[in-house]
Amino acid sequence: AQSVAQPEDQVNVAEGNPLTVKCTYSVSGNPYLFWYVQYPNRGLQFLLKYITGDNLVKGSYGFEAEFNKSQTSFHLKKPSALVSDSALYFCAVRPESYIPTFGRGTSLIVHP
Amino acid sequence: DAMVIQNPRYQVTQFGKPVTLSCSQTLNHNVMYWYQQKSSQAPKLLFHYYDKDFNNEADTPDNFQSRRPNTSFCFLDIRSPGLGDAAMYLCATSRDNRDQPQHFGDGTRLSIL
Numbered sequence: 341a342q343s344v345a346q347p348e349d350q351v352n353v354a355e356g357n358p359l360t361v362k363c364t365y366s367v368s369g370n371p372y373l374f375w376y377v378q379y380p381n382r383g384l385q386f387l388l389k390y391i392t393g394d395n396l397v398k399g400s401y402g403f404e405a406e407f408n409k410s411q412t413s414f415h416l417k418k419p420s421a422l423v424s425d426s427a428l429y430f431c432a433v434r435p436e437s438y439i440p441t442f443g444r445g446t447s448l449i450v451h452p
Numbered sequence: 453d454a455m456v457i458q459n460p461r462y463q464v465t466q467f468g469k470p471v472t473l474s475c476s477q478t479l480n481h482n483v484m485y486w487y488q489q490k491s492s493q494a495p496k497l498l499f500h501y502y503d504k505d506f507n508n509e510a511d512t513p514d515n516f517q518s519r520r521p522n523t524s525f526c527f528l529d530i531r532s533p534g535l536g537d538a539a540m541y542l543c544a545t546s547r548d549n550r551d552q553p554q555h556f557g558d559g560t561r562l563s564i565l
Contacts, residue, residue: 372550381455383542383556384495391551428492436552438483442494 342367346443353421354451361416361446363431372434373414375405378445379427387429390414396424401425421450455479458543458557465533466565473528473560475543484526485554486518487542495542501526502548530562538564 343366353359365371372391376384388399390407398404405416416429426449432440457504461513465471475484483502487495499508501520517529530537540561544554 341552374553376553376556381559381561383458383544383558384554385556386553389551389553430494436550438546438548438550438552439497439500440554444494447492 341443342433344431344433344441344443346429346431346446348446349444350447350449352451355423356420359418359421359425359448359450360446361421361429361431363414363416363443365412365414365431365433367433367435369435371409371412371414373405374432374434374440375399375403375414375416376430376432377427378430384430410449421448422452423450426450431444454474456543456545456555456557458541458560460560461558462561462563464563464565468532471530471533471562473530473541473543473562475526475557476529477545477555479545479555480523481545481547482523483546483548484520484524485544485546486528487544489535489540489542489559491495498528502565513553524561533562533564538562 345364346365375387380386388397390397395407403418428445430445431443434440453493485500486498489495498512515531519527529565540559543557546554
């Protein structure tokens with residue numbers, strides 16, 4: 341069965357510092373991986389995806405993610421965090437169908 | 453802009469009083485989903501439509517029903533809301549391709565008195 345894990349409930353980072361939000365997955369076959377962001381009282385917004393090709397994927401708002409097949413990871417990164425990046429982040433995988441499996445979410449808090 | 457619209461954004465109902473939440477899309481996506489989300493947890497899939505075909509998740513209570521009269525609209529009916537049904541309800545759409553992301557509405561926050 342497919343699964344995705346976000347091991348950190350919360351990540352704290354100072355503004356201007358690099359940030360990483362972790363995601364690991366367990367699927368059979370090729371994973372289709374996604375990151376979404378959710379601001380308070382809003383729906384989820386698509387940030388980026390990995391389907392195939394270059395392991396470093398660039399997305400919206402300066403975010404990027406690195407796919408690592410050997411470590412079955414797809415960590416979200418940003419070189420310089422902004423206070424406005426504070427939100428809830430969800431990793432998702434679509435292993436065999438269009439129905440995604442979501443991680444439990446990571447709350448990112450960027451301190452001024 | 454093409455988008456997913458949910459109405460109302462906030463809904464208050466009484467314990468046991470039926471309520472209907474609505475979702476519309478201009479993306480012409482063939483798949484529409486309803487999720488329940490509580491307290492910053494991961495969205496929980498209730499059911500989805502693939503075109504007109506309804507797909508219920510095994511653990512979705514019978515209290516929750518859905519209708520999709522056409523491609524653009526989808527409704528979530530809660531027949532007898534209980535206190536435990538207070539949550540954010542998210543509608544999403546996608547194409548039936550694994551490589552295409554979901555598009556979410558901004559949700560309806562349901563409160564039960």
